[in-house]
Amino acid sequence: MLDTKMLRENIAQAQWRLRTRGDAADLSAFKELDEKRRELLKEAETLKEKRNSASVEIGRMKKDGTDASVEMAEMQKVSARIKALDELCADRERELNALLLMIPNLPHTTVPVGKDANDNVTVRQWGTPAQFKFAPLEHTDIGESLGIIDAGRAGKLSGARFTLLKGAGALLERALISFMLDLHTKRHGYTEVLPPFIVKGEMLVGTGQLPKFEADLFKIDGWDSYLIPTAEVPLTNIHRDEILEDEALPVCYAAYTPCFRKEAGSYGKDVKGLIRQHQFDKVELVRFTRPESSYEELELLTGNAEEVLRQLNIPYRVVALCTGDLGFSAAKTYDIEVWLPGQGRYREISSCSNFEDFQARRAGIRYRPKGGKPRFIHTLNGSGLAVGRTLVAVLENFQQEDGSVVIPEALRPYAGGLEKIDKKR
């Protein structure tokens, strides 16, 4: 949610910045509602002041035994007027709030202006895609032939966009999760969290998935609760309605969770394989920071996520999303794209964003600067990494001509010493 005071003072500039994201929000509606609300509020508060002082006077008169019925009758009318004004004001406020909840964050000044993913800018590249002496297979083929991915039976159980990992596949998924969590907790200083996988609707409002993106979420029938689409939701909302101490910052959490998404509107996209699933595993990183340092910390966070791929020795590149490709709540985002030889291209495996105070304002997360008034904190998060896609990257990058897959060394201790997945005969 954007700051109303800021909007009031910079409405033209804010409108322009929203346009660069391709957002159609019209801020003149905001302006109108905001002015109307303040007008009503002023009138109501003036009357309340009057009522308060009159009530004290009435109390005094009654104690003295003076007749106060005239004053009481007068105040009865005032109270009725106040009630009416309060209702009108609350209506405006609700409308205003509903409007603000649908307006996306403003892009940071360093975000390249552009229309869509084609205008994203590659900021760095790491590793060199391996040259294969044979035609590299896609992970689906590798997985099926090794007997570690069973798409058919997953379909029988749950339908399209679900998967079933088996044997070394399941082991590898688990190894990747442990490997990533260890890296982030032991080397990067994150505190491990295992949050609930079901959260209340208001939490999703806090991080920005609601109210606008309800269609992407799995709602629990009969409850105002949802399956989490990402650990970002429970992690960021951990400190909802809290004031963090300055010395505690930055607060950094890492969590493994499954993620549940309807993938509405992606029909026909990535229909086979592990790339796009209704349920997938992810290790998520979240940081709560002071506003002054949030952009430095975005670089840090992105680096933390990249380190996973460096350790695994898998080539990737980092892309700065342009204004038109930014997510709803983000002020700036880097995507990490991993090299997939089977597909012959880079695919998104992580998304690291600074939300500035956009989520903090929605979720009421503040901190107290030394000796100062509470301020909204800045929230950041990033995948570190999407586990299923990392498994895909491992299978495709380390496939051998004989159909086996060599396990990256960093992963072996987590996979019970397994060095290679061989074809079953």
Place this chain on the structure above:
RNA sequence: GGAGAGGUGGCCGAGUGGCCGAAGGCAGCUGCCUGCUAAGCAGUUGUAGGGGUAACACUCUACCGAGGGUUCGAAUCCCUCCCUCUCCGCCA
């Protein structure tokens, strides 16, 4: 699922219609005092919104789990809901 108890400021804890934004204590901050150990004295310390200011100051309004109601006036009375705790049942 059944029975009972309770939700007040950073914490503990008073407060059953006006003098309560809320006693008292603890913690915190400021000043003083004292060369002796987490001592003593005085003062001070919530959040949000509106108005106001260059910015302060200042000022008004709201907030005692949430939402309604009664009343000139509600932390205090009434209704609904939520949450926590204890006991029983069930369960991983």
